Amino acid sequence: MKLTSPSQSAKSAILSKLRGAKATVIEKEILDYPVWQSHDSELLKQRFIAGLSASHAEVICVRSSQIANAVEQVLTSKACKSVIVGGACDETAGVSEYEGGEFLTEILKGASHLDIVQFGREFEVLKSSLFNEIDAGITHCLGGIADTGTLVLWPDKAEPRSLSLIPPCHIALIKRSTIVSNFAGMMIEQSWQEKMPTHIVLISGPSKTADIQQTLAYGAHGPSQLVVILIDDVGVAQP
Amino acid sequence: MGHVPAGPELFHAQANAALKDPQLRQNFRGAMDYLQDKRKNAFVDPVEEDKIRTLCESIRKRCLSKLPELLEQLDANCTRNGIQVHWAQNDKEANNIIANIAQSHKARTMIKGKSMVSEEIELNHEMAKLGIECLESDMGEYIVQLDGDKPSHIIMPAIHKNKQEVSDTFEKHLDDFTPTVDVDELIQTGRTRLRQKFHDADIGLSGVNFAVAETGTLCLVENEGNGRMCTTVPKVHIAITGIEKVVEFLSDVPPLYSALTRSATGQAITTYFNMISSPRKRGELDGPVEVHLVLLDNGRTQAYQDEEMRKTLQCIRCGACMNHCPVYTRIGGHAYGTVYPGPIGKIISPHLMGLDNTKELVTASSLCGACGEVCPVRIPIPEMLQRLRTEAKNPPKPDAMPMKGQASAASTLESLAMKGFAFAATNPNLYHRGAWSATKLRGLVPNNMGPWTQCRTSPKLANKTLHQLIKARNKQAGDK
Numbered sequence: 001m002k003l004t005s006p007s008q009s010a011k012s013a014i015l016s017k018l019r020g021a022k023a024t025v026i027e028k029e030i031l032d033y034p035v036w037q038s039h040d041s042e043l044l045k046q047r048f049i050a051g052l053s054a055s056h057a058e059v060i061c062v063r064s065s066q067i068a069n070a071v072e073q074v075l076t077s078k079a080c081k082s083v084i085v086g087g088a089c090d091e092t093a094g095v096s097e098y099e100g101g102e103f104l105t106e107i108l109k110g111a112s113h114l115d116i117v118q119f120g121r122e123f124e125v126l127k128s129s130l131f132n133e134i135d136a137g138i139t140h141c142l143g144g145i146a147d148t149g150t151l152v153l154w155p156d157k158a159e160p161r162s163l164s165l166i167p168p169c170h171i172a173l174i175k176r177s178t179i180v181s182n183f184a185g186m187m188i189e190q191s192w193q194e195k196m197p198t199h200i201v202l203i204s205g206p207s208k209t210a211d212i213q214q215t216l217a218y219g220a221h222g223p224s225q226l227v228v229i230l231i232d233d234v235g236v237a238q239p
Numbered sequence: 240m241g242h243v244p245a246g247p248e249l250f251h252a253q254a255n256a257a258l259k260d261p262q263l264r265q266n267f268r269g270a271m272d273y274l275q276d277k278r279k280n281a282f283v284d285p286v287e288e289d290k291i292r293t294l295c296e297s298i299r300k301r302c303l304s305k306l307p308e309l310l311e312q313l314d315a316n317c318t319r320n321g322i323q324v325h326w327a328q329n330d331k332e333a334n335n336i337i338a339n340i341a342q343s344h345k346a347r348t349m350i351k352g353k354s355m356v357s358e359e360i361e362l363n364h365e366m367a368k369l370g371i372e373c374l375e376s377d378m379g380e381y382i383v384q385l386d387g388d389k390p391s392h393i394i395m396p397a398i399h400k401n402k403q404e405v406s407d408t409f410e411k412h413l414d415d416f417t418p419t420v421d422v423d424e425l426i427q428t429g430r431t432r433l434r435q436k437f438h439d440a441d442i443g444l445s446g447v448n449f450a451v452a453e454t455g456t457l458c459l460v461e462n463e464g465n466g467r468m469c470t471t472v473p474k475v476h477i478a479i480t481g482i483e484k485v486v487e488f489l490s491d492v493p494p495l496y497s498a499l500t501r502s503a504t505g506q507a508i509t510t511y512f513n514m515i516s517s518p519r520k521r522g523e524l525d526g527p528v529e530v531h532l533v534l535l536d537n538g539r540t541q542a543y544q545d546e547e548m549r550k551t552l553q554c555i556r557c558g559a560c561m562n563h564c565p566v567y568t569r570i571g572g573h574a575y576g577t578v579y580p581g582p583i584g585k586i587i588s589p590h591l592m593g594l595d596n597t598k599e600l601v602t603a604s605s606l607c608g609a610c611g612e613v614c615p616v617r618i619p620i621p622e623m624l625q626r627l628r629t630e631a632k633n634p635p636k637p638d639a640m641p642m643k644g645q646a647s648a649a650s651t652l653e654s655l656a657m658k659g660f661a662f663a664a665t666n667p668n669l670y671h672r673g674a675w676s677a678t679k680l681r682g683l684v685p686n687n688m689g690p691w692t693q694c695r696t697s698p699k700l701a702n703k704t705l706h707q708l709i710k711a712r713n714k715q716a717g718d719k
Contacts, residue, residue, distance in 0.1 A: 007327070008326075014328060017540035018482075028488075029301070034291075157522045160526070182493070193489040196455075198523060198526055201512065204511075210504070211382070211395060212378070213401050214273045214274075220463035
C-alpha cells in the first residue's frame with residue numbers, strides 16, 4: 001500500500017469534490033476591453049510622467065550624456081551619504097560574470113562623492129547595512145507603462161530586488177524608448193508567459209498607506225522617496 | 240480594548256451595540272463616503288465600466304469552470320519552478336502545514352503581509368500555542384493586532400478607528416510613544432517599529448491575489464511595501480490562498496488587477512504589484528530560499544458544488560460591496576462576527592462556517608442591490624442571499640448536495656402558517672370567507688406588532704376586499 005502525506009490526501013479529496021460538481025467547461029471569450037493606448041511617443045512620455053508625478057514620484061528628464069550629473073544632483077538634493085548599486089564584480093561570490101545595467105558607469109561616476117556599496121554578496125551579508133545604513137538604492141528598469149505611470153523591474157543577479165525596496169530612497173533609471181501604452185500590451189508584446197523570472201515588481205510611486213482615517217501618508221514600509229531619471233533616447237542617433 | 244465580536248450567531252446584539260456607538264458610526268460613515276467617491280471617480284465612463292465588469296466576470300467564470308484542472312496545472316508549474324505546494328481541507332490542516340514548515344526551520348517569528356485566509360484559519364492564535372510569534376505588518380492590521388482586535392474591513396482593517404483612537408492604541412502598547420494625531424507621525428511610528436521585525440523574522444507569510452496556472456506565478460497587490468518585505472527579506476516565504484484564486488492565463492491578470500484596485504480604493508494602480516514565480520535561484524543574491532504555497536478549501540468546495548453558489552467564488556476581494564452596503568455602512572464590520580463581513584461575507588460565510596452559524600446574516604440585507612451593482616465580477620449577491628434564505632429554511636432537495644447547516648432556520652409554526660395560507664388561498668370558498676372575515680375584524684389589528692412597528696405604523700386592512708371593490712366598479716360601469 002502506498003502511503004500518502006496529509007497534503008496529498010487533502011489534494012485528492014479537494015479535487016474529487018470539485019470534479020464531482022461536473023462543471024461545464026467554458027472556453028475563452030474574446031471580449032473587447034478599452035485600455036488607454038497611443039502610438040505617439042510624446043503622449044506616452046507625458047502620460048507616464050503625469051501618472052508618476054500624481055503618485056508622488058519625482059521625474060527628471062535627461063539626455064544620456066547627462067546621467068552622471070543627474071544622479072549626482074539627486075543624491076545631493078536628498079542628502080544621501082551612502083548608496084547601493086547593482087552590477088558588482090566579486091570573484092569570491094562567484095558573480096564575476098554578471099554585468100551591471102547599461103548605465104552602471106554613469107551611476108558610479110555620479111555617486112563617486114559618496115560611499116558606494118555594490119550588491120556583490122549574498123543578501124544576508126548586506127542585510128544589516130541595507131536596513132540601517134544605506135540611504136538610497138539605484139536600479140535600472142525593464143520598461144515603463146504610460147497608462148498608469150508605472151516602472152517595471154525584473155530584478156536579477158546583477159540588480160537584486162532589495163535594491164529598490166529597503167533603502168529609504170529609490171532612484172530608478174528608465175529609457176524613454178521602453179515606455180509602452182499599458183500593462184496588458186507589455187506582457188503580450190514581450191511574451192512574459194514564456195520566461196517568467198523569480199520576481200517581477202511593478203512600481204507606481206513611493207510606498208504609501210491610507211490605513212489611518214483614509215489619510216494618505218508616504219513611506220509606509222518601502223522607500224519614502226522615488227526619483228525617476230527618464231533618459232530621452234527617442235530620436236537620438238545611435239553612435 | 241477593541242470591539243471583538245463573539246460570532247455571527249450574536250449578529251443582532253452586535254448590530255444593536257454598533258448602532259448605539261456614535262463614534263463608530265461616524266468613523267464608518269466618513270470612510271464609506273470616501274471610498275464610494277473614490278470608486279465613482281475611478282469609473283468615470285459607464286461604457287468602460289460595463290465592459291471591464293463583463294470581461295472580469297467572464298474570466299472568473301471560465302477559470303472556475305476549469306478549477307480542478309487549473310489547480311493541478313498551478314501545482315505542477317509551481318513545483319517545476321521550485322515552489323513547494325501544499326493542500327489543506329480545513330483550518331486545522333493548513334495550520335499543521337505551516338507549523339511543520341516553521342518547526343523544520345526552528346522558526347520563532349513570522350512576519351505577515353495582509354492575508355484574510357490567515358485570519359480565516361486563526362493562524363496567529365494557533366502559532367502562538369507553539370511559541371511562534373506572528374506579527375502583522377500591514378499598518379491597519381498592525382494597529383488592530385496591538386489592540387487584540389480583529390479587522391473590520393478586508394481592505395482597510397482599522398477603518399473603524401480614527402486617528403485619535405490610533406494614537407490612543409499606540410500610547411497604550413508602545414514604549415516611548417508621544418501621543419499625536421499627525422498621521423505621518425503615526426505611520427512613521429509603525430514603520431520604525433516594524434522595520435527591525437522584518438530584518439529579524441524567520442518566516443514571511445503573505446496572501447495571494449491571483450495565482451497563475453499557466454506560469455506558476457503568485458501575484459500580490461499592495462501599496463505599503465510590507466508585502467514585498469515579507470516575501471523578500473526572510474529566508475522562507477509561505478503564501479496561503481483559497482483554492483478559488485487561480486486564473487488560467489497570465490493575460491487574465493491585467494484586467495482583474497485593474498478592476499480590483501479601482502473597485503477597492505479607486506486607484507488606477509497600486510504602488511506595488513509583485514509577481515513571484517520561484518524561490519531564489521542559483522546565483523541570485525536575495526529573495527527567500529524556500530517558497531511554499533498552501534491551497535485551502537475550508538468550505539469552498541461546498542460552494543462549488545452548486546452552479547448558482549459557485550458564483551460566490553468569483554470574488555476578487557475588493558470590498559466594494561461592503562463600501563456600498565447600507566447595512567455595513569451603519570453597523571461596521573465587527574457586528575457580523577465573521578472574517579469576511581458585509582455582503583460578500585453573508586454569501587461566503589455560510590459555506591465556511593455552515594448555515595446553522597450564519598442564518599442571521601443572510602437575513603441582514605435590505606436587498607437594495609447596491610452590492611450587485613458595484614461588484615467588478617458581477618456576483619449577483621442579492622439573488623444569492625435569497626437562495627441562502629431558502630436553504631436555511633428548507634431541507635435539501637432529493638437531487639441536491641446538502642449545505643452544512645441546511646434547514647437550520649426552519650420553523651414549524653412558520654411552515655404550518657404558510658401551508659395553511661396556501662391551502663386557504665387555493666380554496667376559493669375558504670379564501671372569500673376568510674377575506675370577508677378579515678375586513679370585518681380589521682379593528683382588532685394591534686398597534687404594536689413587535690419589530691415591524693418599531694419604525695412603521697401598524698398596517699390596517701381595508702374595509703372592503705379587492706374582489707368586492709372590483710365587483711362594485713363593474714356594477715357601476717354596467718349601470719351607466
